[in-house]
Amino acid sequence: MVKLNLHQVKAQLSKYIGMVEAGEVVIVCKRNVPVAEIRPIVTRKKKVPELGWAEGAYKVPADFNEMTEDELTQWEGDEGDPLRKYARKRARGKK
Template sequence: MTTVNLHELKAHLSEYARRVKSGETVVVCERNKPIGEFRPLPTAASRLRPAPGLFRGQIQVTDDFFLVNDELAASFEEGGAE
């Protein structure tokens, strides 16, 4: 951990940013009194997405899946269920 006064941090910000990027924490001071920290953010755990086609061959859609259910369609035409 490095301690640096605000004036020094402003003058050499890119140098301290490189240090933070590499994992170091920098304590920022004003007149030698700590006021904050400049530190790397925690890395978010990435979740792997399932591969496309993961369930291929396990799920089947029958031909009647796309047929209109007359009773259901009529309830939409009448203004909904009452």
């Protein structure tokens, strides 16, 4: 903890802010009477969820990635659909 008069703090504010960033507490005085305290802001780190925390909670069906031709047509549109040109091309070997 450092006690300083207002004049000293005004003259070298960036120096004392650096001290505060390092964890120091600065007491600002006016005519040797404490009037303010400058201290670092306490920040809490967000807890990041651990990868794989839900592993085993849900079983993906074996046919999850397989879509029928009817489902693909409903999803991507038929051949006459004007928006079909924006659909991703199928990477399948069979039709």
